[in-house]
Amino acid sequence: MTPERFETICNVLSQRQPDLTVITDEVHKGRNLSAIVRTCDAVGIPEFHCVEPRKGYRAFRGTALGSHKWVDTVLHDNVASGIDKLKQKGFKIVAAHLSDTAVDFRDVDYTVPTALLMGTEKEGVSAEALALVDEEVTIPMMGMVESFNVSVACAIILTEVQRQRQSAGLYNHRRLPDDTYQTKLFQWCQPIVTKFCDERGLSYPPLDSEGEIINPAEWYRQIRETADRQQQD
Structure with a gap:
């Protein structure tokens, strides 16, 4: 353990955000799941929640680049139980979903305890999950396609989350118990x-x-x- 390595570990842990997480609603592609986990690590999320895909959860190491070592994964049997457990802990559930009620993702306050819900690759967030969320957000699109890849969309939204939390000083002191x-x-x-x-x-x-x-x-x-x-x- 070099002094530089120890300092890096301490600094990263001191910036972890225990009141911020991502929950996926049966995202099933290993590359997408691992890319999301990698982004979670990059913005200081200590724990990732995954509604286990029917084919099971499997880390895709090439995309994750080792980030699974730094972010704990919590598996849930179904989206309702996963959301319920997060709500019991005080999390607001924000779903990335294109709908008439969705607002621009930049217009939401992410400095409060927040769980970002990402839907499956083809169908998006399930109707069961949408009935339980607190807010819906969308990323404005200027091209012919209607949506980003799920891992890309997650990264875009979490970049805004990080910006808001940095402005609020939430990375300036240790927040983990x-x-x-x-x-x-x-x-x-x-x-x-x-x-x-x-x-x-x-x-x-x-x-x-x-x-x-x-x-x-x-x-x-x-x-x-x-x-x-x-x-x-």
Whole structure:
């Protein structure tokens, strides 16, 4: 762990927006899903919600460029339950959808807790989901085609979201809860030890100010001694 790498990790985590997310309504193409996740990481979204496509969710690594390591994915069986869980957490649901009631995407306030809902590639947002959303937005089109690719549309809207939040100073201070921040800090700094601990149900050891485990040899000795006692019992 170089000092530069540790500083980057701390800076990125300090700009994460826990009250901002994206939920997809059965977007099924791996490239589109991964492109959306990549954009989520770029604008500071820590958690992405996906209504699991009928063919299942599969990350397309070529497009994601590793961003799945930095953005947690939460899968939902259906769009209604996904939206309901987000609303219970206080999120406003904004659907990207072309309709008579949709407004220009730039005319919405995204500085409040917001979940951007993106629909499937061919049919868009489902009627079931539209009945549950708070607002509908559209991207003005000047050409012959009626809509952007779903991942492109998501990126365009999230760019406006980021602009508004930057203007409001929401990236200027750490907004993740302390326990979440510390957990993510360890997981990002120590991925190998994270896997070791998670597989064994162990608590993460403390880190020093440079992102390294404090006295790793002593920590591992204690782990071995505990495992030996358990085997003897």
